[in-house]
Amino acid sequence: MREDIEKIYKAKRILQRIAGGVNPLNGEKLEEDSFLHDPRMIRCLHYVCGLLDDQAANRLRSGSNKPKAFNISPQEKDLIELPDRNIGVNEFARCVNRVISAESKKLTGALLNRQLKKMGILSEEIMEKGKTRTIINEKSGIMV
Template sequence: MNRDFERIDKAKLILEKIAKGVNPVTGEQIENDSFLNDPRVIRCFYFVTEILDNVRKGAYNSGKNTKFIITPEQKGMVEFPANNIGVNEFSKHVNACLDLSISKKLSGTELNKRLKKLGILSEEKTEESKTRTITNEKSKEYGFESEKRSFNGVEYEMVVINDKGKNYLLENIEAIMES
């Protein structure tokens, strides 16, 4: 069993490095034009690392739980990075502290949907007829901002959560997820 845990830990470490844009063999940055820098691929790597983490903890959940449940103790264990983060990263840090044998995972998509329903965030149609999440006049009051980011030389606006927003979301996450 320990051998399996070692292999899971090693696989997780390799996937995390790739997701962060680092070649796990050489330690060098992965070229910007590599498919490994595509946000969809990066999300996939993070998803797999979360599954490995849950398997390691003995808390892998195949989706049978339908309700989001977080205890005050679990909330107290959540640690966020000091910089502004997106909803997917927010969800990742919360999920790391959940008991997935009784709670469903928090997803950035679902959280965005609930925040739009509450009027904290909004949505707009792009020129390609897709929808994207944006801030509105209420967003700043709740700790949400828009930041310019760049991927493969293309600039885009990303909704991010500052410290005020992280605190607001964590304090009110149960009510938000029930709305």
């Protein structure tokens, strides 16, 4: 089963490279007049990547009881692939969820934010009407 999931992610990486305008075989840019630069093709490739993610998640979850806690092994951490752009906590959580075992609870942006607040890396600011929003602080290491 793990080999099947790895094949799914390999196929996804290939499609992502093509969608990004790169030949997956040699790493060179695709020719400018290639049909693969058409936005409709790029959207289609990203859609298929999403389907591959869903398929892998279904294979990981099939036949198991609902996990109770989030767990990630050092080997799984090494498998995490992050995009080469700024991402939010929800997309980060999706990247992590692609590699964790079926025995682990899925990571969510809310769970991640809650833990970062406990660690003092994020804070909450009280807005008008009593609403709160999550903000960075000096411990976050992010300078704005």
